[in-house]
Amino acid sequence: MLNINNIHANAGDKEILKGLNLQIGAGEVHAIMGPNGAGKSTLGNVLAGMPHVEVTGGTVDLFDKNLLSLEPQERAAEGVFLAFQYPVEIPGVNNMYFLRTALNAQRRYRGETEIDSANFLRMVKQKIKDMNMRDDLLKRPVNVGFSGGEKKRNEVFQMSILEPKLAILDETDSGLDIDALKIVADGVNRLRTLDRSFIIITHYQRLLDYIEPDFVHVLADGKIVKSGDKSLALELEEQGYGWLNQ
Amino acid sequence: MVGLINDWQVVIDGQRHRILPDWLQQQKAKAWVALENHQSPNRKMESWRYTDASLLLSERLATREQNGISGTQTTDADCCIVLTNEGVEVVGNQPDWLNITDIQSMSPSQYQPIDVRSLPQEQGLVALNQALVTCGCAIEVSSESQGTDLMIDLIYDFSDNNWQFVQNHIKVAKHGQLKLREIVVGGRINSCQSWLVGQQADVVKIACSKLVADAMLVMYNQYQLQERAQMRCMHQRSGGMLQHHNQQVIFIAEYANYLSGSINKSLENSQINDIINVFHDVKNNESKVIHRSIADDHARVFNNAKAIIAQGADGSLVAQDLKNILLSDDAKIFSKPELEVYTDEVVAAHGSTIGSLDEQSLFYLQSRGIPMKEAREIMIESFIAEAEVC
Ligand SMILES: Nc1ncnc2c1ncn2[C@@H]1O[C@H](COP(=O)(O)OP(=O)(O)OP(=O)(O)O)[C@@H](O)[C@H]1O
Numbered sequence: 069m070l071n072i073n074n075i076h077a078n079a080g081d082k083e084i085l086k087g088l089n090l091q092i093g094a095g096e097v098h099a100i101m102g103p104n105g106a107g108k109s110t111l112g113n114v115l116a117g118m119p120h121v122e123v124t125g126g127t128v129d130l131f132d133k134n135l136l137s138l139e140p141q142e143r144a145a146e147g148v149f150l151a152f153q154y155p156v157e158i159p160g161v162n163n164m165y166f167l168r169t170a171l172n173a174q175r176r177y178r179g180e181t182e183i184d185s186a187n188f189l190r191m192v193k194q195k196i197k198d199m200n201m202r203d204d205l206l207k208r209p210v211n212v213g214f215s216g217g218e219k220k221r222n223e224v225f226q227m228s229i230l231e232p233k234l235a236i237l238d239e240t241d242s243g244l245d246i247d248a249l250k251i252v253a254d255g256v257n258r259l260r261t262l263d264r265s266f267i268i269i270t271h272y273q274r275l276l277d278y279i280e281p282d283f284v285h286v287l288a289d290g291k292i293v294k295s296g297d298k299s300l301a302l303e304l305e306e307q308g309y310g311w312l313n314q
Numbered sequence: 315m316v317g318l319i320n321d322w323q324v325v326i327d328g329q330r331h332r333i334l335p336d337w338l339q340q341q342k343a344k345a346w347v348a349l350e351n352h353q354s355p356n357r358k359m360e361s362w363r364y365t366d367a368s369l370l371l372s373e374r375l376a377t378r379e380q381n382g383i384s385g386t387q388t389t390d391a392d393c394c395i396v397l398t399n400e401g402v403e404v405v406g407n408q409p410d411w412l413n414i415t416d417i418q419s420m421s422p423s424q425y426q427p428i429d430v431r432s433l434p435q436e437q438g439l440v441a442l443n444q445a446l447v448t449c450g451c452a453i454e455v456s457s458e459s460q461g462t463d464l465m466i467d468l469i470y471d472f473s474d475n476n477w478q479f480v481q482n483h484i485k486v487a488k489h490g491q492l493k494l495r496e497i498v499v500g501g502r503i504n505s506c507q508s509w510l511v512g513q514q515a516d517v518v519k520i521a522c523s524k525l526v527a528d529a530m531l532v533m534y535n536q537y538q539l540q541e542r543a544q545m546r547c548m549h550q551r552s553g554g555m556l557q558h559h560n561q562q563v564i565f566i567a568e569y570a571n572y573l574s575g576s577i578n579k580s581l582e583n584s585q586i587n588d589i590i591n592v593f594h595d596v597k598n599n600e601s602k603v604i605h606r607s608i609a610d611d612h613a614r615v616f617n618n619a620k621a622i623i624a625q626g627a628d629g630s631l632v633a634q635d636l637k638n639i640l641l642s643d644d645a646k647i648f649s650k651p652e653l654e655v656y657t658d659e660v661v662a663a664h665g666s667t668i669g670s671l672d673e674q675s676l677f678y679l680q681s682r683g684i685p686m687k688e689a690r691e692i693m694i695e696s697f698i699a700e701a702e703v704c
């Protein structure tokens with residue numbers, strides 16, 4: 069469903085992605101690991117359409133559509149979701165209002181009918197319970213005053229409402245306590261279906277105990293330098309990244 | 315030097331002359347003479363440097379459409395005080411604790427003079443008001459208002475072609491409580507308001523001037539706060555050719571509190587000036603001023619918050635928080651927080667920023683499926699929400 073072919077991308081005059089290739093099939097979970105500054109978040113930003121990242125070469129196709137030609141909101145409506153490494157705080161904008169606006173904007177784009185507030189509320193109540201999040205977070209401004217873990221959980225909660233086809237989770241496990249980690253993993257596992265795919269960016273093998281990946285890749289210096297199955301994550305955990313250069 | 319009144323002669327020629335009490339008529343005559351010493355607003359004056367003051371004297375477009383925008387149609391308040399050039403009218407249920415007197419029958423004891431203490435250049439338009447005032451009222455709120463939740467609207471309903479000079483004198487008694495919503499939609503209005511907020515009185519004022527395109531508004535408000543008085547003011551402004559707002563706050567006793575929030579949305583060719591001067595004459599008072607302004611297209615905003623802390627006014631708490639957003643390359647904003655401190659023991663915080671909408675946040679909204687235009691609107695709402703003090 070997703071075909072990333074020889075992508076080159078710059079951020080602030082510096083080449084970060086240097087010919088990256090990755091194919092992801094429907095229903096697959098791909099974990100991406102790699103040293104700090106390797107370009108993992110940049111890859112997520114390229115897929116989501118972040119304006120500051122400039123793609124200088126290569127192609128990205130999602131279901132045979134040229135993803136790079138679409139605006140960020142169009143990519144979202146086509147099914148791309150990025151759980152941010154650092155979710156943004158938006159004071160004065162209520163979480164519920166924000167989510168309903170987002171969901172209805174996506175539905176409009178796809179030519180579907182908009183959801184009314186009663187049905188939206190029903191859906192949200194159920195999902196917030198599933199995520200083991202406090203109700204009052206819904207009424208609060210987006211991410212404002214949320215703890216680090218609450219912000220991450222809120223990202224997964226948004227994902228469960230928007231039901232994307234391709235979800236990219238950028239270090240969603242960082243800063244979570246053990247219980248929260250299980251909740252987030254459960255949230256992801258509940259969304260695993262035959263036609264929904266995941267890219268999970270993480271530094272820790274621990275998350276992969278809960279979310280079983282089909283593939284593990286190492287991203288270093290702007291490229292995928294090694295791919296394997298779950299055991300690669302264990303190897304990395306034991307030996308670090310140094311041995312890859314040898 | 316040409317006297318201020320000469321410049322205005324053309325503009326005010328069509329003014330109706332209502333019969334005012336002798337004592338007021340005499341004051342007007344005195345103010346008229348004093349006008350000789352004042353200048354019309356011009357670019358040499360700081361508060362008019364970024365504003366096209368010549369608009370004040372411009373003729374109105376003949377094709378203006380003002381019918382049907384009378385504020386009365388937009389209100390849901392229980393009690394409305396409607397100001398027109400025929401006089402003042404009270405619509406709805408007037409509570410016992412509320413006394414309203416048309417300026418035509420006002421007594422000298424109800425008159426609360428305004429003394430412009432800073433920005434001498436601001437005196438001209440106030441003097442003009444004092445020389446030419448024809449309408450307005452005295453509003454008195456007694457102690458019996460304590461515990462009320464009633465919203466009272468003060469509506470400026472002028473659809474006349476000419477400048478209107480309005481004065482309101484508002485007194486809230488000890489322990490009194492008042493929620494007043496002021497609504498201006500159209501016309502050309504020069505208004506002075508003089509408030510005396512009594513001991514432990516609690517006032518909420520929501521001033522709404524969302525103007526039609528060719529309206530102009532010049533407002534000067536003076537607030538005098540007595541001991542433990544609480545005043546919260548919220549200003550919602552947009553549109554019009556020119557809006558010039560000036561608030562002078564004076565603490566005349568201790569432990570009072572003044573909180574002001576302004577939301578200035580200046581779009582197309584609008585020009586909005588938002589000036590506030592807080593005089594901490596006495597110790598142990600607190601003032602907080604929050605301005606949020608946005609300018610788009612060719613619009614302009616001038617923002618100035620100043621606090622003057624007198625000698626001996628220890629224990630003063632002062633905060634000024636001015637934030638501005640420019641939405642187009644042609645828009646202009648000038649923003650200036652100022653502190654003049656003549657004593658030692660003061661806690662003061664002030665800040666001013668001018669920027670654009672936060673790109674990270676815009677991308678966050680877009681990445682959830684919200685189109686750029688809507689995302690910008692949400693971010694603007696987010697930005698101004700901080701100034702919503704009541
Ligand atoms: N806007 C920018 N301007 C300049 N450099 C940037 C910009 N954005 C990212 N970079 C640089 O690009 C490199 C890759 O950043 P990226 O965030 O993709 O790394 P990462 O693999 O996600 O790292 P981490 O594991 O620490 O999250 C880093 O060296 C970073 O400093």
Ligand SMILES: [Mg+2]
Pocket residue numbers: 108109110153238239
């Ligand atoms: Mg990263």
